[in-house]
Amino acid sequence: MAEIRLIIDGREVAVPAGATILDAARKAGSYVPALCDHPDLKPIGSCKLCIVSVEGLDHYPTSCNTLAEEGMVVQTRTEELQEMRRNALEMLLALTNHPTSCLFCDRKDECTELRECMKKFPVTVGCKFCPSDGRCELQAAVEFVGLERVRYQHIFRNMPVLREPFFDRNYNLCIMCSRCIRVCEEVRGEGVLSSNPDFHRMHWIGPPSLMDSTCSFVEHAWTSAPPEPSAHGQKNGSGRTASSPPSAPTAASDAGWILESKTA
Ligand code: SF4
Ligand code: SF4
Numbered sequence: 001m002a003e004i005r006l007i008i009d010g011r012e013v014a015v016p017a018g019a020t021i022l023d024a025a026r027k028a029g030s031y032v033p034a035l036c037d038h039p040d041l042k043p044i045g046s047c048k049l050c051i052v053s054v055e056g057l058d059h060y061p062t063s064c065n066t067l068a069e070e071g072m073v074v075q076t077r078t079e080e081l082q083e084m085r086r087n088a089l090e091m092l093l094a095l096t097n098h099p100t101s102c103l104f105c106d107r108k109d110e111c112t113e114l115r116e117c118m119k120k121f122p123v124t125v126g127c128k129f130c131p132s133d134g135r136c137e138l139q140a141a142v143e144f145v146g147l148e149r150v151r152y153q154h155i156f157r158n159m160p161v162l163r164e165p166f167f168d169r170n171y172n173l174c175i176m177c178s179r180c181i182r183v184c185e186e187v188r189g190e191g192v193l194s195s196n197p198d199f200h201r202m203h204w205i206g207p208p209s210l211m212d213s214t215c216s217f218v219e220h221a222w223t224s225a226p227p228e229p230s231a232h233g234q235k236n237g238s239g240r241t242a243s244s245p246p247s248a249p250t251a252a253s254d255a256g257w258i259l260e261s262k263t264a
């Protein structure tokens with residue numbers, strides 16, 4: 001297959017024809033937050049966090065769905081890009097009402113014992129009670145862009161966690177990446193999961209009961225979320241165990257499937 005050579009953050013990299021700029025950035029070792037992308041799915045370019053700067057272009061293309069071209073000179077982390085990503089991520093968190101207490105807490109690395117916030121709020125408001133803590137793409141993106149707060153009012157939605165024998169679904173943590181729906185449809189060909197007509201207001205993924213659906217209970221749909229699969233359940237009470245050890249949220253580890261099982 002023909003190869004394309006381009007420069008990413010000053011490093012020359014070769015990728016096969018048809019690769020995206022995001023593929024090239026990953027190959028060059030440049031982390032680019034990409035919350036709606038997954039290597040097994042068609043890119044939809046919705047989260048906008050993967051924007052990059054390309055010499056000669058007067059706009060910032062989303063790298064997940066822009067093909068790499070011979071001779072391109074790409075920057076992935078200019079201050080301008082980071083500022084735009086901060087705004088996009090802030091809006092995403094506000095619009096989805098994703099809990100942020102631990103994301104911005106100065107003492108998040110010291111609170112294992114105390115968990116002061118957890119004593120004041122329901123456990124689901126914080127990363128410290130989330131099974132994805134420490135291996136979460138959303139945490140990594142927040143850290144990478146340097147987002148320190150959300151200026152818009154947002155509320156904890158307090159949706160009931162949907163508990164079933166194989167999966168717990170916690171839509172308080174859903175950031176509407178639609179990876180689960182797309183995996184169910186594109187990879188498994190099942191089409192069981194669907195965003196309901198009220199998705200953008202309510203953003204929960206149907207059907208209400210998987211047991212009553214035609215779901216064949218494959219892991220894929222549930223291991224494709226940016227907050228890794230188990231983020232849809234709760235550590236505190238879900239009984240989930242991970243069969244692979246937590247890994248740093250790098251582009252490479254994000255790309256893999258992680259098998260989890262619910263034990264109770
Ligand atoms: S998914 Fe879990 S670990 Fe990730 S930001 Fe949300 S609460 Fe924190
Ligand atoms: S449930 Fe998870 S995978 Fe599905 S849209 Fe929400 S965050 Fe994405």
Ligand code: FES
Binds near residue numbers: 037047051
């Ligand atoms: S990963 Fe490119 S827009 Fe979300």
